[in-house]
Structure formats: C-alpha cells, structure tokens
Amino acid sequence: MGFFVFLPLILPLTAVPIARLTGQHLHPRGAARLMTVISAVMAVCSVLCLGLIGVVGTAQIPGNPLPDSWSDPEVRAALPYHETVGTAAMWLLALVLVACLRTAVRHVRVRSRARRALNGLPKVSGPGGDLAVLPDHSPYAYALPGSPGRVVVSTGMLDGLAEDEREALLAHERAHLVHRHHRYLLTTQLAANVNPFLRPLQEAVAFSAERWADEESAQAVGDRRITARAVARAALVSRAVPAPGFAAFAAPAPAPGPVPRRVAALLGPVPSSRNWPPAKTPAGLAALVAAVGTAASALCALNAAVALLVVLKAVTPL
Amino acid sequence: MADERHAPAAGDAPARRRGQGELEAQVLAVLQCAPGPATAGWVQERLEGDLAYTTVMTILSRLHAKNAVSRTRSGRSYRWQAASDAAGLAALRMRRMLDGEADRNAVLASFVSALLPHDEELLRALLDSASADPAAADRES
Numbered sequence: 365m366g367f368f369v370f371l372p373l374i375l376p377l378t379a380v381p382i383a384r385l386t387g388q389h390l391h392p393r394g395a396a397r398l399m400t401v402i403s404a405v406m407a408v409c410s411v412l413c414l415g416l417i418g419v420v421g422t423a424q425i426p427g428n429p430l431p432d433s434w435s436d437p438e439v440r441a442a443l444p445y446h447e448t449v450g451t452a453a454m455w456l457l458a459l460v461l462v463a464c465l466r467t468a469v470r471h472v473r474v475r476s477r478a479r480r481a482l483n484g485l486p487k488v489s490g491p492g493g494d495l496a497v498l499p500d501h502s503p504y505a506y507a508l509p510g511s512p513g514r515v516v517v518s519t520g521m522l523d524g525l526a527e528d529e530r531e532a533l534l535a536h537e538r539a540h541l542v543h544r545h546h547r548y549l550l551t552t553q554l555a556a557n558v559n560p561f562l563r564p565l566q567e568a569v570a571f572s573a574e575r576w577a578d579e580e581s582a583q584a585v586g587d588r589r590i591t592a593r594a595v596a597r598a599a600l601v602s603r604a605v606p607a608p609g610f611a612a613f614a615a616p617a618p619a620p621g622p623v624p625r626r627v628a629a630l631l632g633p634v635p636s637s638r639n640w641p642p643a644k645t646p647a648g649l650a651a652l653v654a655a656v657g658t659a660a661s662a663l664c665a666l667n668a669a670v671a672l673l674v675v676l677k678a679v680t681p682l
Numbered sequence: 683m684a685d686e687r688h689a690p691a692a693g694d695a696p697a698r699r700r701g702q703g704e705l706e707a708q709v710l711a712v713l714q715c716a717p718g719p720a721t722a723g724w725v726q727e728r729l730e731g732d733l734a735y736t737t738v739m740t741i742l743s744r745l746h747a748k749n750a751v752s753r754t755r756s757g758r759s760y761r762w763q764a765a766s767d768a769a770g771l772a773a774l775r776m777r778r779m780l781d782g783e784a785d786r787n788a789v790l791a792s793f794v795s796a797l798l799p800h801d802e803e804l805l806r807a808l809l810d811s812a813s814a815d816p817a818a819a820d821r822e823s
Contacts, residue, residue: 470789621797621798624801
C-alpha cells in the first residue's frame with residue numbers, strides 16, 4: 365500500500381477541471397450524472413482510505429480491530445504505519461461521519477417539515493394536483509420530493525410572472541421531481557462532506573441540475589425564451605441578494621452568478637444531447653482527466669484494501 | 683426561548699424572525715380554539731408567557747397581512763378570527779419552516795438562487811433581449 369493509500373484523498377482535485385468546464389459541449393443531464401458518479405466513487409474511496417490509514421496507524425492502541433500478531437516486525441515493515449497519522453485519520457473519519465449525519469438529518473427534517481406544512485391542504489386529483497399554491501407575499505417556488513412529489517409556489521412568485529412564464533416555472537419544478545434531482549444533490553453534498561476537494565463538483569452538480577430542469581421546462585413550453593424570461597423575472601422578483609460575505613469582495617471582476625448564466629444558456633443554442641464531451645476539446649480533456657482520476661482513486665483504494673487483507677490473512681493463524 | 687419572546691428590541695435578525703414565526707403559530711392556535719371572533723385581550727390571556735398587549739396586536743396585524751386571520755370591527759376595537767382556509771395555514775407553516783431552516787436551499791431545489799451584486803443589471807439586460815419578440819414587448823409596456 366504505502367504512499368498510494370493517500371492518493372484517493374487528493375485525487376478529487378482531478379475533477380476540478382470538469383466541474384469548471386461543465387456545460388460546455390455537454391448536456392446538463394449528462395454533466396449532472398457524470399459528476400455525481402465521479403464524486404460518489406471518489407468519496408467512497410476517500411472514506412475507505414481514511415479507514416485503512418486509521419486502522420493501520422492506530423494498531424497499537426487498545427481496541428484496534430487488528431490482531432495481536434500485528435506487532436510482528438515483518439508486518440510493520442510491509443505496511444507503513446504512523447500513530448499520529450493514524451489517529452488523525454480516525455478523528456477525520458469521526459468528523460466526516462458527524463458531518464454526513466448532520467446533512468442527512470437536515471434533509472429529512474426540512475422535507476418532513478415542508479410536508480407537514482402542506483398537511484390538510486386539499487389534494488386535487490388529475491394533472492396539476494401536485495401543485496400547492498400558498499398565499500404568501502414573499503416569492504418562492506420549491507420542488508418537494510416524495511411520493512407523490514409536490515410543487516410549492518407562493519402567490520408572491522406567481523404574481524410576478526406572466527401566464528406562460530408560470531407554466532415554465534411549473535415545468536421546471538416538475539422536472540426536478542420526475543428526474544429525482546434531490547438524490548443528485550444529496551449524494552454530492554455527502555461526498556463534499558467526506559472530502560472538501562469534492563466541493564466544486566457539488567456546486568457544479570447543483571448548477572447542472574437547475575440547467576437540466578431549465579432545458580426540460582423549455583422543451584415542455586416549447587420556447588426557450590419563455591423559460592429564460594421566467595428564470596430572470598423570478599430572480600428579480602425574489603431579489604435574494606446574499607448577505608455581503610466574502611464572495612462579494614473576493615471577486616474584483618464580477619463573474620456572473622448562477623442565475624444569469626442559466627438565463628444566458630437558455631437564450632443560447634440548444635445543448636447537444638451527447639453525454640460525453642468530444643475528445644479534442646478542453647471539456648473532453650477535463651472529462652478524461654476526471655475519469656482517469658476516478659479510476660486511479662478506485663484502484664488505490666482497492667489496492668490498499670486488498671494489501672491489508674492479504675497481510676491480515678498472512679499473519680492471522682487460522 | 684424566553685429571550686425570543688421579548689425579542690423585538692434585542693437579538694439578531696434570524697433569531698427574531700424565528701421567534702416571530704413561533705409566536706404567530708401560537709396566536710393562530712389560540713384563535714382556532716376560540717368559540718367565535720375573539721378580542722386581542724382574550725387572545726393575550728390565553729397565550730403562554732406574559733406578552734404585552736401591543737405585541738399581541740402586532741402579531742395579529744401581521745397574521746392579518748398574511749391573510750391567516752380575518753378581523754371585524756366591533757366598537758372601537760377589532761374582533762379576530764382564524765382564517766378558515768387551509769392554504770393560508772399551510773402558507774404560514776411553510777413560512778415558519780423557510781425562516782427557521784437556514785439551509786433549506788441545500789435540500790429543496792429552489793427555482794432561483796441568490797443573486798450576486800452585479801447579477802441584477804445583467805439579468806435586466808438578458809430579460810430585455812429575451813423579451814425582444816413582439817408579444818412579450820406588448821406585455822412589458
């Protein structure tokens with residue numbers, strides 16, 4: 365195993381280019397799926413390697429699952445172990461676990477609270493029955509996953525939109541529900557909890573999911589401009605300006621935020637339906653790098669796990 | 683909890699909002715138990731904690747602004763009644779959830795995310811170009 369066991373912890377960096385170049389030459393559907401798979405695999409490998417480093421490194425601390433024969437000098441020579449690193453890995457693992465639990469609990473809580481809020485609201489059967497219009501001046505629109513999923517829109521949001529734009533909004537939210545985008549979001553959020561290097565992928569997946577729903581909406585209403593107007597107007601109605609944090613100061617040349625980029629993409633050409641970017645483009649190269657990184661990450665994790673198993677088998681008298 | 687009840691003067695904004703959401707729900711619950719239209723004083727008596735009359739009035743007017751309660755004039759004061767429609771109550775509960783959960787956008791896919799400082803003008807320009815077709819131009823004017 366050796367040094368390779370640490371690789372999966374930094375290999376997620378190979379996915380940064382694809383996260384940056386997302387949307388180029390790639391349909392948002394393909395981009396979201398590709399990046400979700402990449403981040404899930406890399407997160408699992410990271411956890412596996414942290415676990416291995418931890419188990420091996422803390423071999424001499426009581427309570428370690430490794431057998432006593434572990435202290436055999438030959439075994440020690442075969443596997444690198446360092447108590448400080450091992451203990452750190454164990455602490456990191458605990459932190460990761462706590463962070464993931466918090467994310468999961470938050471998801472369950474928000475969804476059940478939203479569902480409870482809609483309790484008692486008469487359900488209309490037939491098309492449009494999933495829509496819950498709530499009388500509220502503050503504009504919002506959410507897709508609430510579940511079975512059946514529901515679309516929650518405030519009157520404040522609907523009032524700000526024209527008739528065709530409302531249709532685009534509903535089609536957008538329904539696309540989230542139909543394609544179960546919340547699973548992509550949850551998966552990548554958990555992955556980003558495991559390894560902070562996966563955070564760019566998480567943001568890129570969240571953006572791709574919105575773009576994906578935008579494209580579905582544009583297809584449903586039959587005009588990309590309508591969806592573009594709906595997104596732009598909804599954003600202006602909500603005008604949710606983030607608290608002046610450091611994002612505002614960190615960017616001297618203001619890069620457009622996600623909403624204008626979505627609108628611009630909708631006003632541009634239809635994205636090609638391919639799920640893998642063409643080879644001789646920056647995006648193709650980035651996808652290749654990310655794929656190689658993922659494969660290497662999986663190999664390293666597997667290699668380390670197998671090495672540990674082989675050594676264990678060798679030293680365990682059975 | 684006790685701090686939040688008396689929060690209007692002190693405390694940071696999110697805490698105050700959450701406190702208000704809870705108070706509104708309490709007031710609404712009291713009104714729903716009422717046999718008929720109730721006065722603010724009646725509500726105040728039945729609320730937990732020692733809330734000032736003006737606070738109850740503020741909450742009632744806020745609920746009224748949200749269409750969660752209706753009011754009828756009786757003499758020099760109002761009589762309040764919980765709005766009967768389920769949508770209003772659902773909206774209120776949803777509002778409480780949205781105010782209480784800072785990370786709701788990480789869980790529920792929101793239609794639009796927050797704008798960056800320069801996004802607004804950019805969006806207006808894009809909107810203009812998106813509305814360039816005649817039908818939309820009519821509606822714009």
